[in-house]
Amino acid sequence: MLNPTNASSRQNPGQGAHAANQKHGAAEFLTFRLGAEEYGIDILRVQEIRSYEVPTRIANAPSFIKGVVNLRGVIVPVVDLRLKLNCIAAEYNDFTVVIVLNVHGRVVGAVVDSVSDVLALSPEQINAAPEMNTTVDTSFITGIASTGERMLILMDIEALMSSADMGLMDTQLAVQ
Known part of the structure; x- marks a missing residue:
């Protein structure tokens, strides 16, 4: 597991290694758990990793938007991905x-069960991402990765955080 203290001191973790790996066709993903499933997001979207602190609740916000926190003078909305993606429990x-993300120039926090590597x-x-029926929204899933015995669901975190039901981004910003 990544140490949140060490990760928070890096503004763009792995950026040098990411650039070197892209020359060879590899991409780097931060992996995390939501319930029993393991997910991966582009490491370049990650600003830092912080321990969970109870956010200040915003009236009339959807249940998956837990509220806001003050991150060094920046008010950051916090989304519980477990609730957003209908996980059975959010303990x-x-x-x-x-996971503090930079999405379309906006800072957003995503609550997850744990960060792996x-x-x-x-x-x-x-x-390729699996084809599903129309009642299941898989538009934010970019693929499934297999590494040994691990199955990893790769997620386009920008698409998920920019979706209209989240209400976090201006529609003009999300289109860019």
Whole structure:
């Protein structure tokens, strides 16, 4: 597991290694758990990883928007991805962390069960996202990666955080 204290001191974790890996066709993903499933997001969207602190609730916000926190003078909305993606339970414990993301120039926090590691994945390791019926929104899933015995759901965190139901981004910003 990444140490939130060390990760928070880096503004763009893994950026040098990411650039070197892209020359060889690999991309780096921060992996995290939501319930029993493991997900991955582009490491370049991650600003820092912080321990969970109870946010200030905003009236009339959807249940998956937990509220806001003050991050060094910046008011950051916090989304519980477990609630947003309909996980069975959202338990807050010592492993619960907030991944602070930079999405379309806006800082947003994403609550997850735990952070695992950073993986460099080659295009050969990534399979296309599965086709699902129209009642299941898979537009934010970019693929499924297999590494050994691990199955990793790769997520376009920008698409998810920019979706209209989130209400976090201006529609003009999300289109860019």
